[in-house]
Structures are given as C-alpha cells and as structure tokens.
Amino acid sequence: MRRPLHRRPAAAAAVLAALLVLTACSSEGTGDAPKAAGPTPTRSAAVPDRQAEAAESAGPSASASASASKGPVVPDAQLKPVTGSFTEKEKKYLSGRVPVNTDPAAVLQTGQESCQRIERTAKRDKDAAIGAIVAGDIPDAEAVITHLCPAQQPLLAAASTGFGEGTVEAPKAGSYRALTTNPACAWQALGADGKVLASGPAPGAQGPVRANVPAGTKEFTSSACYAWVPA
Template identity: 55%
Template sequence: MTGCGASGDAHQDTRQPAAASGPLTDQEAAGVPGTPAGTASATPRPSGTPGARKTGQAMLPDAELTPVTGSFTARQKKYLHGRVPKNMDPAAVLQTGQEACQRITRTAAHDKDAAVGAIITGEVPGAADAIPTLCPKQKPLLAVAKTGFPDGTRTRPEPGTYRALTSSLNCTWRALDADGKVLASGPGPGGARKVTAKVPSGTRTFVSSGCYAWLPA
C-alpha cells in the first residue's frame, strides 16, 4: 500500500502516499500528542522495532521511564508501560509509536480504507498498540480494523459478504469446505476493480491472493 510507504504491492496504484516522518500540521498534531522537548525527536531509532514485548524479556520499571530532558505526559507513560526493554532509551520506543500514529493519521486523511488496511496487515508496525494512547482520534479506524482480516488464508471465516481493500485486478479468492472442495470463488475472467466475496455457510478455509485485506461489506 503506497499510502503507508510500501512498494511493490499489487494495490499500490490506488493509494495516496503518506509521509512516514516529519512534522505534523497543527490540525494533525491535535490527534497525535507531541514528543517531550529534547528527547524522542532528537533520538535516533535503533534497528529493529523498539518496544516489542517479548516473553521473559526484562522491562524497564515505570519509575525509570524518564527522558534525558523534559518529561513524559501521563498518556505517553501509559503507552510506555511494560513496553521498554531494559537498557533501551524509552524515548526511542515512544518515537516508534508516534511515527506509527503519524503514518496512520496522514494515510487516513487521503484514504481511510488504506489506513484500516495498514492496521489489519501490520504494514505500519505498532499502529494497533499506539493508537489507543498516542493518537486516540484514530480509534474508529482501529475498531473497524478489528472486524477485518489480511490477505492470505483464513480458517473458519464467518459466513457473509466481504470487500477487498484494493482495486487491483490481481485479487482472487476461494471459499473451501472441509474436504477442500471449492464452494465459491471470484472474481471472474478479467478481474474486477471492486472485489467482494460471498462466503457461504460450511466454508472451512478462505484463501485469497492480491487482495491486501478484507472487511465485512
């Protein structure tokens, strides 16, 4: 999805580019709390994804969640709780969450489906974790994303009609029963710009390719 800075996806021609970094406008910033002065904005992000919770990994106690200068807001401390590995700068972890909020906010301004798809697929890492505390204005997008699922294989899908969050002509899908028999499939020859999938009762596996993500229609 070009809307979140990815390249090479089949759906990229329909998405608006969104900046992954850089200052937000005042209006955008209203939904994305700022960085403490002299901390995350000046802290290089280490390789990997800071703040990823790992089973058994020692995390920094809340009492030690302090930036080099300035202070964290109550909302920022809530986000950092249990998320900062020991020996890692909490400002770097906060920066990752803020950047996720920036990307989702800017993408949603151009294409809400693209923003929802980025949350569903994890294309913007950490967005689902960051939204509730760092950019709560985007909670409606998160709520919608929780009703969908990414492209690929999904077992025991709820029967119903779903729409693909792409307009690529490469999107195809199949609904299979427990024996692997095709109960329904689409789209027809030549593809379609707007793809919907009617998943019948008895579907054990739903397989799609080139469809990016799905939402209930």
C-alpha cells in the same frame, strides 16, 4: 678527438632512468599508502532519513521496539526521558516496550510517527488506513492508537472486523470487499471436506473485488488482495 655529440642524450637518459628507479625504491620503503584522488563521501552527504536515525538512537531496531519487547525491558518506574516527563498515556504505551539500554523517548517517537502515518493516510483514503492496520503494516497499531492517537479509534474498530490475505480459519459468513484495486486479487472459500464452496476474480478482474463467504466455510484463502473488510 671529440666524441660525437649525438651520444650525450642517450647517456643522460640512462642516468635519469637510474635516478627514477632509485626514487621509486625509496618511496616503497616508506610504507606510505597512496592518497585518495578526492575526498571520501561522508554519511552526512546522504539524504536524511529521520526514521532510520530514530532507529539508530534507540539501539535495537526501532520498529521491533514499537511492539512489546520479548526480552528484558526497562521497569515502568525507570521510564523517564532525558529532559521533561512522559504523560500517563505515553507511559502506558511504553510499558513493556522499552528494551534495556534503549532510550524510551526513541521508542515513543516511533509510536508517534505511526500515529502520524495513520492520520495522514486516513485524510487521503480511510480504506487505505484501515487496510494498513489489518495487514499489519502499522506495527502494534492497537496500542499506538489506544494510547497515542485515540481519535483514530473508529479506524481501529473497522479494522477489527476484517482480516488480511492468506488463509483464514472459519471466517464469519458474509460479504467482504478487498481493500485493493489489484486485478490479480483472487479468493476461494473451502468447506470442511476441502471442496470449494465459492471462489472469485482473477484473471482480468476490474473494479473492487468482493467475496461472498458461505456459512460453513472452513478456510478462506486469498492472494494479491491485501486486506478484507465487511462489504
């Protein structure tokens, strides 16, 4: 007597399930990690950042290397690029600024990029360039300009007469203007007894902000004003 045909598919399914279980167990035993669905993105796929690349080639932070190093530095006699040579002005700029185990050419490049930034900014807006120097946005600007782009000395001279926002002790009396259009810029001048001698704009200030610093001012404080220069 023949068995019913409808039982055969069920038996076949059971055998197939058993085979799948055995296959899964054997694959777990190999210890192979599952493969990624697609290729892993590499850093080269990112947008190039030349300044970041210069910092990496310098070892320590390139921005930190731009200023005179506080740790061990490469002796002046050993300040030599891999190829070519440094000019006398470049050597003077690098003196005391190249940490040990750092490529001096990378430190020089950082300074040169600062010069380029100053020059580009000054072409568009001299006040913006002066403000960046006053506010410290250009690291070690005095050395950078003096040794690497002396043509920008007038900007450095103008910046030397100003000061940044925050608290300034005993500022020179006179009229100053803020190098910003921020309507939140506010200031006040305090006397030796802590009394307010003068104060100015915000809220809702419009146009350039000016401050008249009276004689005898002990402290001048400001916020959201970026930088000040004589008016």
